[in-house]
Amino acid sequence: MPQMNMVQAINDALATAMRSDERVVVMGEDVGKVGGVFRVTAGLFDEFGDERVIDTPLSENGIVGTAVGMALYGLVPVVEIQFSDFIWPAYDQIVNELAKFRYRSGGEYPAKIVIRTPVGGGIRGGHYHSQHPEAAFIHVAGLKVVCPSNPHDAKGLLLASIADPDPVLFFEPKRVYRAAKGEVPQGAYTVPLESAAIVRPGRHVTVLAYGAMLYEALDAAAKASAKGVEAEVIDLRTLWPVDIGTILESVKRTGRLVVVHEAPKTCGFGAELMSLVTERAFYHLEAPPVRVTGFDTPFPYTLEMEYMPLSHRILPTLLDTARA
Amino acid sequence: MTTATRQRHESPPADDVIRVLGDDLTLDPVYDPGLSPQEVLELYRHMVTTRLLDERLVGLQRQGRIGFHVGSLGEEAAILGSAYAMRKGDWLFPCYREFGAALMRGLELSVFVHNMFGNAKDTVRGRQMPDHYTCRRVGWVSISSPVGTQITQGVGFAWGAKIRKQDLATLVYFGDGATSSSDFHSGMNFAGVFKIPTVFFCRNNGWAISVPTQRQTASRTLAEKGAAYGVPGVRVDGNDLFAVVSVVKRALERGVRGEGPTLIEAITYRMGGHSTSDDPNRYRASEALEPWTSRDPIGRVRAYLEKHNQWDGTAEERLIAEVDQRFREAVTSAERTPPPALETMFEDVYARPPWHLAEQRAERLAGPRAPGAHG
Numbered sequence: 001m002p003q004m005n006m007v008q009a010i011n012d013a014l015a016t017a018m019r020s021d022e023r024v025v026v027m028g029e030d031v032g033k034v035g036g037v038f039r040v041t042a043g044l045f046d047e048f049g050d051e052r053v054i055d056t057p058l059s060e061n062g063i064v065g066t067a068v069g070m071a072l073y074g075l076v077p078v079v080e081i082q083f084s085d086f087i088w089p090a091y092d093q094i095v096n097e098l099a100k101f102r103y104r105s106g107g108e109y110p111a112k113i114v115i116r117t118p119v120g121g122g123i124r125g126g127h128y129h130s131q132h133p134e135a136a137f138i139h140v141a142g143l144k145v146v147c148p149s150n151p152h153d154a155k156g157l158l159l160a161s162i163a164d165p166d167p168v169l170f171f172e173p174k175r176v177y178r179a180a181k182g183e184v185p186q187g188a189y190t191v192p193l194e195s196a197a198i199v200r201p202g203r204h205v206t207v208l209a210y211g212a213m214l215y216e217a218l219d220a221a222a223k224a225s226a227k228g229v230e231a232e233v234i235d236l237r238t239l240w241p242v243d244i245g246t247i248l249e250s251v252k253r254t255g256r257l258v259v260v261h262e263a264p265k266t267c268g269f270g271a272e273l274m275s276l277v278t279e280r281a282f283y284h285l286e287a288p289p290v291r292v293t294g295f296d297t298p299f300p301y302t303l304e305m306e307y308m309p310l311s312h313r314i315l316p317t318l319l320d321t322a323r324a
Numbered sequence: 325m326t327t328a329t330r331q332r333h334e335s336p337p338a339d340d341v342i343r344v345l346g347d348d349l350t351l352d353p354v355y356d357p358g359l360s361p362q363e364v365l366e367l368y369r370h371m372v373t374t375r376l377l378d379e380r381l382v383g384l385q386r387q388g389r390i391g392f393h394v395g396s397l398g399e400e401a402a403i404l405g406s407a408y409a410m411r412k413g414d415w416l417f418p419c420y421r422e423f424g425a426a427l428m429r430g431l432e433l434s435v436f437v438h439n440m441f442g443n444a445k446d447t448v449r450g451r452q453m454p455d456h457y458t459c460r461r462v463g464w465v466s467i468s469s470p471v472g473t474q475i476t477q478g479v480g481f482a483w484g485a486k487i488r489k490q491d492l493a494t495l496v497y498f499g500d501g502a503t504s505s506s507d508f509h510s511g512m513n514f515a516g517v518f519k520i521p522t523v524f525f526c527r528n529n530g531w532a533i534s535v536p537t538q539r540q541t542a543s544r545t546l547a548e549k550g551a552a553y554g555v556p557g558v559r560v561d562g563n564d565l566f567a568v569v570s571v572v573k574r575a576l577e578r579g580v581r582g583e584g585p586t587l588i589e590a591i592t593y594r595m596g597g598h599s600t601s602d603d604p605n606r607y608r609a610s611e612a613l614e615p616w617t618s619r620d621p622i623g624r625v626r627a628y629l630e631k632h633n634q635w636d637g638t639a640e641e642r643l644i645a646e647v648d649q650r651f652r653e654a655v656t657s658a659e660r661t662p663p664p665a666l667e668t669m670f671e672d673v674y675a676r677p678p679w680h681l682a683e684q685r686a687e688r689l690a691g692p693r694a695p696g697a698h699g
Contacts, residue, residue, distance in 0.1 A: 025487065030649050052488050057517060062476055062510030069417075069480020069494075072465060075487065089506065096470050096478065105458040105466035106448040107672045145604065165675035241678035 001183040006176060009184045010149035010160040012038050013158040014078065016188050021076065024162060027054040028063060031272050037082055038118060038177055064090035064115065068098050070190070071111045076162060083115040085128045086119070087164030091136075099142035099166045114161050118174035119147070120212050120262050121293065121308055127299035132262040135269050137169045138240040144193060145239040147171040149214040151182045153237055156191030164193060173211035180215075196243035202230035203258040205322040208247065208273055211310060213260050220314035229308065229322040239269060244276060251277050255286035256321050260309050264291040287324035292317050333530040333537055337591055340545075341559045344566035349628050355487050355572035367408055367565060368629060371400040371622045372640070372665045374424030380651055382439060383601040389659070390440045390452045390663050398563075398595030399527055401621030404428055405568030406525050406590070408496050410576060415463040417478035419471075419497040420455050421527070426684075429462040432473060437654035443661040449672070450664040453538070457689055464611070471683030472498060472505030475524070479585075482522045493521040501532025502550060503558040512587065518555040521579030523572060524555070529594035534607040535637045550587035563621040576622045666693070
């Protein structure tokens with residue numbers, strides 16, 4: 001089985017989908033000849049031509065608006081927004097159009113596109129190349145939100161997202177684009193949406209993480225283990241609809257919960273996860289659920305490592321929660 | 325604000341505005357679309373029907389029987405002429421003021437009226453305000469309220485067809501206000517770059533709710549905005565049915581030939597309020613309507629038909645009685661139809677309801693109904 005990094009795995013998923021389904025088109029800024037600023041679409045232009053791998057004008061609103069139109073026609077556009085920080089001009093099209101088309105037309109006009117976009121900090125990108133805006137999309141009825149952490153899942157989840165009948169926001173953790181490596185099967189396979197993965201079993205505390213922060217959570221869990229605390233680390237993979245069954249099963253076993261995410265704390269996805277758990281498993285809890293997150297500030301440039309919920313911030317919270 | 329170089333909203337139209345039906349009721353051969361007498365009659369009947377339904381729907385709203393209506397009073401030639409010029413297999417991306425065109429393309433009156441009541445037979449299942457219907461069968465895309473969003477979508481749809489080598493064009497409706505939106509800019513820009521067969525049909529009716537066109541742009545005309553995108557811009561008398569059919573046909577043919585999009589500025593006038601929720605007397609003197617009353621798009625075609633002995637008062641009365649009869653039946657049926665079932669609120673959010681919606685649905689169905697009437 002070939003070894004790939006996440007960039008290669010996502011590229012492989014796109015090529016696989018485009019080979020098997022002529023309706024799949026890729027569009028965005030710089031996705032053509034140059035293969036995307038992160039090279040995720042490298043080689044697709046040469047293989048599929050400029051009608052299916054489309055370098056668009058620099059207009060996120062135009063990219064998503066026209067992609068919605070293509071979807072209404074019957075194509076399956078896979079859109080790249082160069083950085084998730086640039087997605088906001090398209091927010092109206094995503095929230096008011098893409099997410100609502102099926103509902104507002106009584107099922108007559110499902111509009112399905114996949115929006116791929118790199119997220120997260122730790123790459124010296126400042127606040128316009130580092131944000132992690134999942135909460136603003138999870139909040140919108142009609143959207144699905146995915147955030148893989150490794151090459152195998154990235155390919156399988158992207159193929160599942162392309163095959164899924166609903167619009168999907170596919171958030172790619174750019175900090176581990178090339179750092180996360182692993183075996184990736186050749187050809188088509190899917191990792192089902194709405195399924196989380198227990199990546200490190202443990203019995204003392206449940207840790208929920210996703211994307212690049214999964215590795216920080218795993219690092220903290222390894223260090224906690226040396227101190228006698230066994231953390232169970234769950235990679236959510238699909239953020240919405242979240243795999244509530246796996247989460248509850250784990251929390252009911254451990255009685256303790258730590259949620260990790262890069263995005264700001266207030267109204268972040270962690271708030272929803274904690275509400276879901278406390279509504280359903282309150283009497284199983286033996287300690288207050290805790291969040292380790294980014295702060296309610298814009299994402300800083302020089303102090304980015306202080307902002308992010310890295311292992312050294314997760315570890316003490318994890319130990320405190322396990323011992324509370 | 326400076327508007328020194330901008331033309332006021334014209335009546336009669338300026339020289340660069342294409343007209344066909346002259347004041348003497350002859351057709352200028354340069355742009356005559358060559359409609360047969362039967363076609364003119366058919367279009368006239370649709371225009372009268374549209375206006376009559378507008379009046380009846382406003383009446384229903386004033387009686388509190390429907391919640392809302394957004395009408396097309398004075399814009400019937402622009403709306404019906406443009407839709408008529410498109411082929412059956414082409415697709416229309418409506419704004420929200422074009423129900424007459426949807427009916428002409430084959431939306432059943434009863435389906436439209438069920439939508440006005442948001443009841444269980446409403447094809448959008450009571451999920452949107454009135455006038456936000458959908459009709460895929462006749463190439464009519466689901467309507468949203470935000471202004472301009474359909475412009476990029478209409479371009480994308482035709483773009484998709486172009487990629488799949490299908491002979492298909494789109495027509496996008498929007499008003500003068502939408503030319504200020506980012507979707508107008510993006511849609512025109514993308515369509516220009518990729519030579520997309522989209523007809524951009526701007527109903528310049530002088531008003532965006534209470535704001536006049538001069539407040540939307542310092543450009544002299546809206547059509548000239550096309551130049552910045554490499555898209556030809558055409559100004560047409562939007563109250564001249566023949567001229568509208570003609571310019572849209574030409575724009576469609578141009579798109580089909582692979583030459584790209586056209587921007588059409590149809591100069592017309594919103595004779596009513598923005599919607600039943602609006603009172604135009606708060607911002608517009610009634611004298612403003614006078615020059616447009618004499619240019620009424622329906623009156624002009626009626627005069628033309630009467631001159632050719634194709635129409636008279638008896639025919640008009642018969643048409644009105646017939647439409648009224650059909651409308652009354654549709655309203656009676658709609659008022660007897662119950663509101664959508666409670667569980668429909670949770671359907672069509674996704675293709676299949678995920679766990680959280682299934683849970684919320686069960687919770688809602690188990691609880692008491694809201695007090696008061698529905699629909």
